[in-house]
Amino acid sequence: MTNPSLLVVLSAFLICCFSIPEAQAENVLFEAGKKIARAGTGKAGSIACMECHRLRGGGMPSIGSPRIAGQSAIYIAHEILGVQQGTRYAPMMAGVVRDLSRKDIQAVARYYASVRSPKVAEISPPDPALVEIGRSIAQKGLWKKNIPACVLCHGPDGRGIPPHFPYIAGQNKGYLLRQLLSFAFLKRKDDPQGLMRGIARRLTHEERKAVAEYFASLSPPPAAGKRAEVQGSHHP
Numbered sequence: 190m191t192n193p194s195l196l197v198v199l200s201a202f203l204i205c206c207f208s209i210p211e212a213q214a215e216n217v218l219f220e221a222g223k224k225i226a227r228a229g230t231g232k233a234g235s236i237a238c239m240e241c242h243r244l245r246g247g248g249m250p251s252i253g254s255p256r257i258a259g260q261s262a263i264y265i266a267h268e269i270l271g272v273q274q275g276t277r278y279a280p281m282m283a284g285v286v287r288d289l290s291r292k293d294i295q296a297v298a299r300y301y302a303s304v305r306s307p308k309v310a311e312i313s314p315p316d317p318a319l320v321e322i323g324r325s326i327a328q329k330g331l332w333k334k335n336i337p338a339c340v341l342c343h344g345p346d347g348r349g350i351p352p353h354f355p356y357i358a359g360q361n362k363g364y365l366l367r368q369l370l371s372f373a374f375l376k377r378k379d380d381p382q383g384l385m386r387g388i389a390r391r392l393t394h395e396e397r398k399a400v401a402e403y404f405a406s407l408s409p410p411p412a413a414g415k416r417a418e419v420q421g422s423h424h425p
């Protein structure tokens with residue numbers, strides 16, 4: 190019964206007929222997502238994601254567009270749904286994502302989760318005094334005001350805890366500050382249990398600026414996308 194060649198044939202069959210179709214499905218999804226990123230969906234009025242986020246997902250600090258490269262696919266899809274459903278107020282994005290189907294969202298999320306991008310240059314250099322204040326809040330929190338250390342949820346040095354806690358290291362500072370304001374003033378209400386809304390509201394404006402300066406001054410983590418890790422060669 191324990192014929193080794195039979196086992197070889199059997200495992201070859203299993204690898205061939207189960208793993209390959211799965212990899213192919215991932216490939217199809219990635220390519221479909223790349224197409225939307227590059228050229229839009231083809232529907233009337235569709236705008237390509239790369240117009241604002243770049244093809245490699247590095248974002249554009251000058252227009253307040255975030256980097257999204259290597260954010261988890263689940264997080265990216267969650268944010269797009271939030272914009273579609275209005276729990277996240279984002280006027281520049283709303284028209285763009287209105288017509289995306291669930292399948293389009295899944296594809297484009299898989300694509301951007303898998304690509305890598307270096308940090309895109311900021312519009313102004315970091316303010317060293319604010320960076321230091323921000324570092325302390327990020328690493329230790331402000332317990333007197335019931336604000337936990339940001340790194341507890343956003344991972345060591347803000348590198349993210351996928352799939353639900355986004356990385357914020359290396360994100361552009363204008364975007365970071367605007368998100369903290371959106372949470373504080375309830376324009377963004379898609380955070381689980383209102384965790385970020387409470388924290389953002391309890392920070393002073395100076396403290397919000399400080400944490401934004403601090404996280405923006407760090408390097409972004411390398412893409413966490415499974416495909417990028419496996420193949421390492423996706424630099425479109």
Ligand code: HEC
Nearest residue numbers: 236237238240241253254255257265268279281282285297
């Ligand atoms: C016209 C410019 C523009 C286009 C085109 C655009 N975006 Fe955006 N996107 C933005 C801006 C600006 C924000 C920040 C919104 C805010 O301030 O909350 C954003 C936010 C996002 C976020 C949230 C990121 C985060 O860290 O929470 C995701 C995900 C995203 N966009 C994905 C996409 C995808 C996918 C496409 C293509 C289908 C796309 N965007 C097309 C401008 C754009």
Ligand code: HEC
Nearest residue numbers: 337338339341342353354355365368379380381384385400
């Ligand atoms: C208790 C957990 C928790 C803590 C502590 C926390 N966050 Fe968050 N944060 C989250 C979650 C969850 C999200 C994603 C919300 C969503 O799904 O839209 C988030 C989102 C964010 C975003 C938006 C990221 C993006 O790409 O749009 C920023 C900016 C942010 N947090 C900054 C901070 C800062 C600064 C601190 C420390 C002062 C902090 N967070 C502490 C849980 C936390």
